[in-house]
Every structure is written in C-alpha cells, then in structure tokens.
Amino acid sequence: MQDFLFYLNLGWEHIISLDALDHQLFILALVAVYAFKDWKKVLILVTAFTIGHSITLALSVLEVFKISSDWVEFLIPLTIVITALDNIIFKGNQSKLMRINYFLALFFGLIHGMGFANTARMMLAKEQSLFVPLLGFNLGLELGQIVVVLAFLVALFIFSNLFKVARKDWIMFVSSAVFALALKMTIERIPFEIGNIFNFM
Numbered sequence: 001m002q003d004f005l006f007y008l009n010l011g012w013e014h015i016i017s018l019d020a021l022d023h024q025l026f027i028l029a030l031v032a033v034y035a036f037k038d039w040k041k042v043l044i045l046v047t048a049f050t051i052g053h054s055i056t057l058a059l060s061v062l063e064v065f066k067i068s069s070d071w072v073e074f075l076i077p078l079t080i081v082i083t084a085l086d087n088i089i090f091k092g093n094q095s096k097l098m099r100i101n102y103f104l105a106l107f108f109g110l111i112h113g114m115g116f117a118n119t120a121r122m123m124l125a126k127e128q129s130l131f132v133p134l135l136g137f138n139l140g141l142e143l144g145q146i147v148v149v150l151a152f153l154v155a156l157f158i159f160s161n162l163f164k165v166a167r168k169d170w171i172m173f174v175s176s177a178v179f180a181l182a183l184k185m186t187i188e189r190i191p192f193e194i195g196n197i198f199n200f201m
Helices: 002-016 018-031 036-061 069-089 094-123 131-162 167-188
Strands: 065-067 198-200
Touching (some): 002 094, 018 036, 018 069, 018 131, 036 065, 036 131, 065 069, 069 167
Antiparallel strands (some): 065 198
C-alpha cells in the first residue's frame, strides 16, 4: 500500500507541478472548446488521453521500445501547438472541434505517455513488480488531470457568466496564449542531433 501511495503521489505531482506546464497546456488546449455543462464529454476526452498515455507509459517503462528523451521533449510541445492551432482555425465550429479532439487526445496521449515514462522509469527498481507502480502513477496522473480540467471549467464558467465573455472569444484567447507558449517550447527543444529516434528491443 505504501508503494501504491508513493507512485500515486508521484503521478499527481508530475501533472500538478510547475514542471508539468507542457502537459497542463495540452489539457487546456483540449478542453478550451467545452463548457461546464459538457462535463460528460470532457470525461470521455480525459479518458481518451489517459488510454493513450497509459499505453506508451507501460510499453516504455517495460522497455518494449525507447524514444530519445530529446525527441520526446520536442514532440510534446509540438502536440500542443497543433491542438491549439486546430482550435483557432475551427473556433467557429465547436461540435467539429470536439470530435477532432477525441482523436487528438488519444493519439497525442501516446506521445505524452513517453514523457511520463521518463520520470517513472527512473523511480522504478528493476526487481519490483510493475503493476502497482504503474497503477498508482496512472491514477495520480488522472486525478491531477481532473483537477486541472475542473479548475479550467470553473474559470470558464466565471468568465462566461460574470463577464459575459463569448465562447468564440474565450476559445481564441486561451488557444492563442497556449499556442504562443507551446511554440516557444517547441523551438527551444528542437533536437540538434538528428539520429535514430526509435530503439526497439
């Protein structure tokens, strides 16, 4: 139980801490098009992201394959840039954006899982069972994601009801801010040594 709580806390901190800004920005870009009343759709969205990152988290920690950490750190903000840009382009068609975001959450979740794996792999002892650590880490990540999403939806509720901010303006404002930050991260993390990205066992 102690091991489970340790990895639960590790997963929680990995998504809540300031060092996890890239993952937080991706979640914000995904949920920017939703309102508080869309909480069921948001739950499906978060689940899709969880499924995606859980798959590559497990495979990476089990060392089925490895991707250079430099490339992972570059690809993560690139997924945010694409998601935020998608929001800006299709801001007038929110129903289409919601459908697209399910696929983005699942596919780009695979990439984010590799980033989570770099942290988890360093903390795991080679001789220990992976089930409990991976379960705890994933649940911690999930709880952290839910808190980030709830905080964002509450902020949207306040701005849209108290300050009467239109949904299109909200989507544009949030997505543009996320796009700018993520683009800066992407440029800063371009791998200068182009070599083999994948290393399969």
